[in-house]
Amino acid sequence: MKGNPRQKALQILTSLFQRGKQLRPLLFSAYGDLKQDDRALLKEIVFGVLRKKLYLEWILRGYLKRPERLRPATWFNLLMALYQLEYLSIPDYAVVNEAVLLEKRHGKNPSVVNGVLRNFLRKKTIPPLPEEPIERLSILTSHPAWLIKRWIERYGEEKTREILEINNQEPPLVLRVNILRSSPDRVIKQLKEDGIVAEKTPCSPVGLSVKAYEDFSSITKLIGTVYVQDEAAQLVSYLLNPEPGKRILDACAAPGGKTLHIAELTGDRAEIIAVDQNPLSVRLMEENLRAGKYRSIQIVQSDILKYKPDEPFQMILVDAPCSSLGVIRRNPDVRYRQDEKGLLEFQKKQLEILLHVSGFLKKGGVLLYSVCSLEPEETTEVVKLFLNKKGDSFIIDRRPVSVIPDSMISSEGFFSTVSFIDEMDGFFAVRFKRL
Numbered sequence: 001m002k003g004n005p006r007q008k009a010l011q012i013l014t015s016l017f018q019r020g021k022q023l024r025p026l027l028f029s030a031y032g033d034l035k036q037d038d039r040a041l042l043k044e045i046v047f048g049v050l051r052k053k054l055y056l057e058w059i060l061r062g063y064l065k066r067p068e069r070l071r072p073a074t075w076f077n078l079l080m081a082l083y084q085l086e087y088l089s090i091p092d093y094a095v096v097n098e099a100v101l102l103e104k105r106h107g108k109n110p111s112v113v114n115g116v117l118r119n120f121l122r123k124k125t126i127p128p129l130p131e132e133p134i135e136r137l138s139i140l141t142s143h144p145a146w147l148i149k150r151w152i153e154r155y156g157e158e159k160t161r162e163i164l165e166i167n168n169q170e171p172p173l174v175l176r177v178n179i180l181r182s183s184p185d186r187v188i189k190q191l192k193e194d195g196i197v198a199e200k201t202p203c204s205p206v207g208l209s210v211k212a213y214e215d216f217s218s219i220t221k222l223i224g225t226v227y228v229q230d231e232a233a234q235l236v237s238y239l240l241n242p243e244p245g246k247r248i249l250d251a252c253a254a255p256g257g258k259t260l261h262i263a264e265l266t267g268d269r270a271e272i273i274a275v276d277q278n279p280l281s282v283r284l285m286e287e288n289l290r291a292g293k294y295r296s297i298q299i300v301q302s303d304i305l306k307y308k309p310d311e312p313f314q315m316i317l318v319d320a321p322c323s324s325l326g327v328i329r330r331n332p333d334v335r336y337r338q339d340e341k342g343l344l345e346f347q348k349k350q351l352e353i354l355l356h357v358s359g360f361l362k363k364g365g366v367l368l369y370s371v372c373s374l375e376p377e378e379t380t381e382v383v384k385l386f387l388n389k390k391g392d393s394f395i396i397d398r399r400p401v402s403v404i405p406d407s408m409i410s411s412e413g414f415f416s417t418v419s420f421i422d423e424m425d426g427f428f429a430v431r432f433k434r435l
């Protein structure tokens with residue numbers, strides 16, 4: 001991707017919404033040769049627009065006669081400029097000039113961009129918000145109304161407001177220390193030498209929460225020794241409770257966050273088969289494997305539904321593809337990608353994968369199902385559907401795991417973390433045991 005931070009931000013936003021591309025790969029490819037400050041500005045604009053999109057669009061519509069006529073590049077250019085004017089301390093004239101320049105290069109309407117932004121700066125008014133409470137909250141917090149409605153039904157209004165607020169905040173940077181190569185104390189010391197403050201996480205014994213950092217390169221230096229992974233995701237591998245010598249299948253493994261953690265928990269002395277169908281993520285997993293010098297992991301690039309092992313496994317992890325609605329604070333675009341119909345499509349896929357791999361498990365073996373979503377379609381309903389079919393040979397294994405607080409396990413044996421209680425990403429997991 002070529003250009004300055006604003007050009008790249010515009011390309012990312014149009015690629016996300018016009019071409020359905022994924023945010024992280026776009027961001028990493030856009031960073032390219034940009035300097036640290038420019039990377040920060042690029043990320044601030046992209047994440048900022050995504051976190052405020054519905055609100056910014058509400059404002060923008062108030063300044064346009066025929067909003068539907070604008071080309072996407074012009075639309076996003078204007079959202080980016082409004083975001084900078086409303087939330088960043090960049091001088092107004094610089095924001096307007098940059099937006100007009102950008103429009104000359106990528107759009108067709110520099111005079112519209114100039115006119116709208118100058119009009120906004122003159123009036124600074126925001127069109128009256130709808131009276132209907134959910135519509136209003138949807139605009140003010142930039143979350144789709146259907147999601148707010150279901151969360152209010154599940155958590156009540158107060159908690160939902162908390163979730164919406166957390167989803168729009170910058171999440172903490174959490175690392176997992178590779179205990180095969182270092183220890184949390186050693187890494188804390190190393191980071192301190194670079195002026196970075198990190199603290200141990202409350203539950204995961206290998207987690208570090210980075211309190212303040214200016215320059216990510218001090219953390220990049222530690223690749224192989226640390227892995228960026230939220231504490232909730234770390235707890236999933238503890239819930240599997242893997243042991244050395246076991247044959248373990250990680251059915252949806254890439255980019256390998258949990259695979260590597262499983263290898264670490266077993267002292268790199270298990271036999272781990274890591275399957276994933278996505279070639280790009282598999283390549284990333286291979287790089288991660290090389291960086292940490294793991295020996296117990298074998299990567300297989302395949303659709304898991306077509307995969308057939310030579311021998312059965314003692315443990316299987318299905319960290320299934322899901323809506324990712326539990327990790328909106330890290331992936332602010334997710335809220336605009338999903339809808340209720342989509343949740344049922346994920347459910348179908350999740351169940352299909354679970355049923356397929358359940359046939360690869362030895363008697364007495366453990367099957368762990370996890371998703372970074374708390375929506376019932378992808379969590380409790382999948383468990384119910386799975387047990388409807390396999391209830392004669394699988395039960396939920398409620399065995400406590402020392403690292404995981406009791407409060408995270410329900411009476412049915414469901415593990416879940418929620419942002420407003422646990423200060424972690426939203427994860428769901430359940431341990432099945434084969435009889």
Ligand SMILES: C[S@@+](CC[C@H](N)C(=O)[O-])C[C@H]1O[C@@H](n2cnc3c(N)ncnc32)[C@H](O)[C@@H]1O
Nearest residue numbers: 252253255256257258276277278303304319321
């Ligand atoms: C939630 S991500 C896994 C994250 C990974 N476990 C980690 O901790 O880094 C789900 C993964 O499932 C993979 N996937 C989706 N459908 C699949 C299939 N039919 N066969 C294999 N992998 C699949 C996706 O490519 C994606 O990498």
